[in-house]
Amino acid sequence: MKKIYDKFDKSIINSLPLVTFPGKIIVVLNEYEADRAVEYLLSCDVLGVDTETRPAFRKGNNHKVALLQVATRKECFLFRLNHLGLPKSLLRLLSNKQVPMVGLSWHDDLMSLHRREQFEPGWFIDIQDIIGNLGIVDKSLQKLYANLFGEKISKRQRLTNWEADVLTDRQKEYAAIDAWACIKLYDEIMNLLATKEYELEVVPEEKPAADNKS
Numbered sequence: 001m002k003k004i005y006d007k008f009d010k011s012i013i014n015s016l017p018l019v020t021f022p023g024k025i026i027v028v029l030n031e032y033e034a035d036r037a038v039e040y041l042l043s044c045d046v047l048g049v050d051t052e053t054r055p056a057f058r059k060g061n062n063h064k065v066a067l068l069q070v071a072t073r074k075e076c077f078l079f080r081l082n083h084l085g086l087p088k089s090l091l092r093l094l095s096n097k098q099v100p101m102v103g104l105s106w107h108d109d110l111m112s113l114h115r116r117e118q119f120e121p122g123w124f125i126d127i128q129d130i131i132g133n134l135g136i137v138d139k140s141l142q143k144l145y146a147n148l149f150g151e152k153i154s155k156r157q158r159l160t161n162w163e164a165d166v167l168t169d170r171q172k173e174y175a176a177i178d179a180w181a182c183i184k185l186y187d188e189i190m191n192l193l194a195t196k197e198y199e200l201e202v203v204p205e206e207k208p209a210a211d212n213k214s
Contacts, residue, residue, distance in 0.1 A: 048182035069179035076176035
């Protein structure tokens with residue numbers, strides 16, 4: 001019986017072991033590589049998806065989405081959109097209705113992708129739309145993963161330059177984990193809903209500090 005919490009204590013996360021990506025990471029830089037990758041991805045049973053955008057540190061500066069991550073259970077493809085844009089093969093993938101694509105807060109990612117190219121979204125499943133069926137109210141990837149698996153997803157690379165000429169190994173692993181973790185969460189959520197082998201602990205709301213005025 002797995003014990004889960006409706007709200008996970010953020011202060012506990014830093015003490016948890018770090019998640020590492022166990023599979024192969026493939027960086028996709030051109031249309032030919034994208035075509036081959038998409039053919040393979042459309043043969044899989046489920047995909048995890050995420051995007052990364054170069055952060056803008058000045059008001060009014062906005063950057064287009066630079067990276068699309070698409071993971072299977074064993075590998076992750078990093079499509080460098082700042083190099084290849086959104087070719088027809090990727091639009092075909094994003095519009096497909098045969099293979100479910102699982103993301104988190106995916107509406108925001110879709111808006112970013114639509115700024116590059118308009119397309120009709122395919123079969124997307126947002127973790128935030130189904131996690132409430134377990135009684136969990138948290139919405140962040142880091143809290144959800146810690147709650148269900150007892151491990152920490154590091155967010156240190158989130159605000160790095162995703163348009164760099166060459167991505168660092170740490171950037172690549174961070175990007176891969178964010179997409180792959182969506183599959184892990186989806187599989188576990190569906191398993192727990194089917195088996196009912198979990199116990200939900202409702203964390204009491206913190207009481208406001210007492211007024212010490214004399």
